[in-house]
Amino acid sequence: MSNATMNRRNFLKIGATAGGGLLIGMEWLAACHPGASGPATMQTLNAFIRIGTDGLITIMAPNPEIGQGVKTALPMIVAEELDVDWKKVIIEQAALDTDKYTRQVAGGSGSVKSSWAPFRQAGATGRQLLVNAAADKWKVDPAACTTEEGVVYHKASGKKATYGELAEKAATMPVPKDVKLKDPKSFKIVGTSKTNYDLKDIVTGKQKYGIDTKREGMLYATIVRPPAFGQTLVSFDDSAARKMNGVSNVVRFDNKIAVLGRSTWEVMQAAKAIKAEWKDDGTLESTDDYKKNFEKTLAKLPDEPKRKDGNIKKGFAGAAKIVEAAYECPFIPHNTMEPMNFFAHVKDGGVELHGPIQLPEKARNTIADKFKFPKEKITVMTTRMGGGFGRRLMTDFIEEAVAVSQLAKAPVNVIWKREDDMSGGFYRPMALYKYKAAVDANNKLIAWHHHSVGVTGNTARENNFPAGAVANLQVDTHEYKSPVTTGPWRAPIHNYIAYSEESFLDEIAHSTGKDPVQLRLELLAQAKANPVGKVDYDADRYAAVIKKAAEMAGWGTNKPGVYLGFGSHFSFSSYAAQVVELANVNGQLKINKIYCAIDCGIVVNKTGAMNQAEGAMIDGLGHAMYGELTLTKGKPDQHNYDTYRLIRMREAPPVEIHFMENTIDPTGLGEPALPPVAAALSNAIFAATGQRLRSQPFIKHEEVFSMQKKTEV
Structure with a gap:
C-alpha cells in the first residue's frame, strides 16, 4: 500500500456546483500547475473530478488525444482508485490553460507515464473523502467502511450510500491528510479492456x-x-483565381499565397489557377546529392563525440576480426489521415485558435512571439486528431492560419491538400549510419564505433544498447544543413537507428558464428555485471523481453521453409523484442507472423495497449518496406498515394503480443513497438536469402525481390 498526503492548499473542493454534488480540483493532478491559487470556483479550478448527485463522475482530460487513447486510459486510473462504475464516467477535453496545467502534451509516449501517480492520488483522495462523509453520517469508524463501484458500505450495520447521495455532504468534510492507494493486485479497472471513449x-x-x-x-x-x-x-498573377466561383480574396504572406473562399473545393481549384514565379540560388539538392555529401561529411570526425567509453583505437588495434557496415535512412512524410488544418480568428488584439495540435502551449507561445499578441489574449482549444506521429508538434500550419486571418480580417480555417501535406515537410530526417565493430580471439565484442550524419541535429541515440556493454565505444554524429524541413517522426531517431543497430548486431553475430539472441543476452549480462559508463536500461528487463519473444517464436527450432529474424530495442523507458517469421510459400516469401514481447510496466487499458502495439508494428513494417520520399533539385517527387506506397490491409500480417506482467509504474507505449520491427524483418530476410538489406525501403532491393515479384509482406 502507498500513502499520499494532501492538504487544503493542493486539494480544493466545492459543493455548490451548477447541478449540486461534489467538485474536486487537484493542483497536483498530472499536468497541473503546483503553484496556482485563487478562489475554488468552477472557472478557476486547475483540474477537477465532479461527482454529481446522480452519481455520474466527470473527469477533465488535459492532454491532447491523438489516437494514443489517453482520453480513455487516464480516467481509468482515476476511476480505479475512486472505485466507481466505469459506465458512469464522463470525460471532457480541457482547453489550454498554463495557469492550471503544466503538461498538456501529446508526444514522447509520456502521458500515462507522467499522470500515473497523481491521477491515482486524485481518485484515492476522492474515495476517502466520500468514505469519511458516510462514516460521519452513520457515526461509525471510517476504517470499518468499504467501497465498491460508487457505493460506500458499512457491513456491520448493513448501511450503504451511493457516491451521489454522499456528494454534497462530502463537500463539507475536511480534506483527508493521508490516503491509501490500492494494491495493484486488487485493480478491477486498470489492466482490463475498455472501449475507446470516443469510439461510437x-x-x-x-x-x-x-x-x-x-x-x-x-x-x-x-x-x-x-x-x-x-x-x-x-x-504571381491571381487574376484568373479571383474570378472563380466562391473565391473571396487572395493574399500574400511569408513567401506564400493564400486563397480564401466559401468552400475547400473552390479555393483548392482556384489555387491551381494562380501563376507564380519562384527563384532559387541554384544549389537545390537532389536525393543523390545528399548521399554524396553525406559521404564527404563522414570523411572526418566531429570535434566532440556524443559518447566515448574506453579507447576505440586501442580496441580495434587488438581485434581478431573487424566488421563494418553502412545503413541509409530516407526522408519519410508523416501521412496523417487528417491533413494539416487549423482555425484562427484574430480579433480584439488577440486570437482564438482551435484545432489539432500536439503541443498547444508551444503553439500559443509561438503565435505570441511571432505576431506580438499578449499570451493572455490567445486561447487554444485542442481537438481530437486524425493522426499526428510527431507532425503536429510543429506550428507552421497554425502560423499560416493566424497570418491569413489577420490579413483577411475574418475567421479562417486553413486546410491543406494531401499533396501539400506530403510535400510540405516536416519529414523524418534523411541520414547515413556507419558502424565498425571489433571482436577478439574469443569472439567477444571489444569495440564499437557509430558514425552518422543526417539532416537533423543528432542522428544518434548515444546511450542506446550496446552502450554500457562494450569496453571501447564511441558515438560520433554530424548535422548536415539543408533547407528541407525535418522534425520528429513516430519514435524520433529510434525509428531508424533501431534498424541499423539491431541489423549490425545480427551481422556481428553471424560473422562470429554466434546465435543473434545469445549475443544480445551475453552483452546484457556484461552490462549488468561490468557496466561501462552510463547504462540507461535495466539489463534484466531487457533480457526478459528478448527471452520471451524468442520463446514465443520457437527460436532455435528448425522448421523447414521457415526463417526467423530478431530485433529488440529500448525507448521511452520501455522494452520491446520482436521476431518476424517468414515462410517460403511456393517460392515466394511471406510473413507468417510477428511475435512481440513488451515491458511497459503496468498496462492500463489492455485493448488500447494492444491497438497501440499492433499499429506501431504495422506502421514500422510498412515504412521499412515501402516508405521513401525523394527529391529532385529540392522538389519532392512524391505528392500523393499514387506515387507514395503505403502498406495495404491485405499485407498486414498476424501479430502476437505479450505484455510482461509486473507492478512497475507504466512507461511509454505509443512508440516503443515500432523501432525493432524493421530489423526483425531485415534479419529474417537475411536468414531466408543470405542477403543483407542496408537501406530502406526494402522493396527497392531487386536482388532480393526480383524472383519474388508477388511477395506479400
Whole structure:
C-alpha cells in the first residue's frame, strides 16, 4: 500500500456546483500547475473530478488525444482508485490553460507515464473523502467502511450510500491528510479492456476534428507554397483565381499565397489557377546529392563525440576480426489521415485558435512571439486528431492560419491538400549510419564505433544498447544543413537507428558464428555485471523481453521453409523484442507472423495497449518496406498515394503480443513497438536469402525481390 498526503492548499473542493454534488480540483493532478491559487470556483479550478448527485463522475482530460487513447486510459486510473462504475464516467477535453496545467502534451509516449501517480492520488483522495462523509453520517469508524463501484458500505450495520447521495455532504468534510492507494493486485479497472471513449462518435461520423471547425463568417483557405525547398516567391498573377466561383480574396504572406473562399473545393481549384514565379540560388539538392555529401561529411570526425567509453583505437588495434557496415535512412512524410488544418480568428488584439495540435502551449507561445499578441489574449482549444506521429508538434500550419486571418480580417480555417501535406515537410530526417565493430580471439565484442550524419541535429541515440556493454565505444554524429524541413517522426531517431543497430548486431553475430539472441543476452549480462559508463536500461528487463519473444517464436527450432529474424530495442523507458517469421510459400516469401514481447510496466487499458502495439508494428513494417520520399533539385517527387506506397490491409500480417506482467509504474507505449520491427524483418530476410538489406525501403532491393515479384509482406 502507498500513502499520499494532501492538504487544503493542493486539494480544493466545492459543493455548490451548477447541478449540486461534489467538485474536486487537484493542483497536483498530472499536468497541473503546483503553484496556482485563487478562489475554488468552477472557472478557476486547475483540474477537477465532479461527482454529481446522480452519481455520474466527470473527469477533465488535459492532454491532447491523438489516437494514443489517453482520453480513455487516464480516467481509468482515476476511476480505479475512486472505485466507481466505469459506465458512469464522463470525460471532457480541457482547453489550454498554463495557469492550471503544466503538461498538456501529446508526444514522447509520456502521458500515462507522467499522470500515473497523481491521477491515482486524485481518485484515492476522492474515495476517502466520500468514505469519511458516510462514516460521519452513520457515526461509525471510517476504517470499518468499504467501497465498491460508487457505493460506500458499512457491513456491520448493513448501511450503504451511493457516491451521489454522499456528494454534497462530502463537500463539507475536511480534506483527508493521508490516503491509501490500492494494491495493484486488487485493480478491477486498470489492466482490463475498455472501449475507446470516443469510439461510437468516431464510427458514426459524429466525432468532430479540427477539419470540421466552423464559425459564423468563417472562410476556408488553402495555401500556395514553394514547389521546392529553398525557393522564394518573386511574383504571381491571381487574376484568373479571383474570378472563380466562391473565391473571396487572395493574399500574400511569408513567401506564400493564400486563397480564401466559401468552400475547400473552390479555393483548392482556384489555387491551381494562380501563376507564380519562384527563384532559387541554384544549389537545390537532389536525393543523390545528399548521399554524396553525406559521404564527404563522414570523411572526418566531429570535434566532440556524443559518447566515448574506453579507447576505440586501442580496441580495434587488438581485434581478431573487424566488421563494418553502412545503413541509409530516407526522408519519410508523416501521412496523417487528417491533413494539416487549423482555425484562427484574430480579433480584439488577440486570437482564438482551435484545432489539432500536439503541443498547444508551444503553439500559443509561438503565435505570441511571432505576431506580438499578449499570451493572455490567445486561447487554444485542442481537438481530437486524425493522426499526428510527431507532425503536429510543429506550428507552421497554425502560423499560416493566424497570418491569413489577420490579413483577411475574418475567421479562417486553413486546410491543406494531401499533396501539400506530403510535400510540405516536416519529414523524418534523411541520414547515413556507419558502424565498425571489433571482436577478439574469443569472439567477444571489444569495440564499437557509430558514425552518422543526417539532416537533423543528432542522428544518434548515444546511450542506446550496446552502450554500457562494450569496453571501447564511441558515438560520433554530424548535422548536415539543408533547407528541407525535418522534425520528429513516430519514435524520433529510434525509428531508424533501431534498424541499423539491431541489423549490425545480427551481422556481428553471424560473422562470429554466434546465435543473434545469445549475443544480445551475453552483452546484457556484461552490462549488468561490468557496466561501462552510463547504462540507461535495466539489463534484466531487457533480457526478459528478448527471452520471451524468442520463446514465443520457437527460436532455435528448425522448421523447414521457415526463417526467423530478431530485433529488440529500448525507448521511452520501455522494452520491446520482436521476431518476424517468414515462410517460403511456393517460392515466394511471406510473413507468417510477428511475435512481440513488451515491458511497459503496468498496462492500463489492455485493448488500447494492444491497438497501440499492433499499429506501431504495422506502421514500422510498412515504412521499412515501402516508405521513401525523394527529391529532385529540392522538389519532392512524391505528392500523393499514387506515387507514395503505403502498406495495404491485405499485407498486414498476424501479430502476437505479450505484455510482461509486473507492478512497475507504466512507461511509454505509443512508440516503443515500432523501432525493432524493421530489423526483425531485415534479419529474417537475411536468414531466408543470405542477403543483407542496408537501406530502406526494402522493396527497392531487386536482388532480393526480383524472383519474388508477388511477395506479400
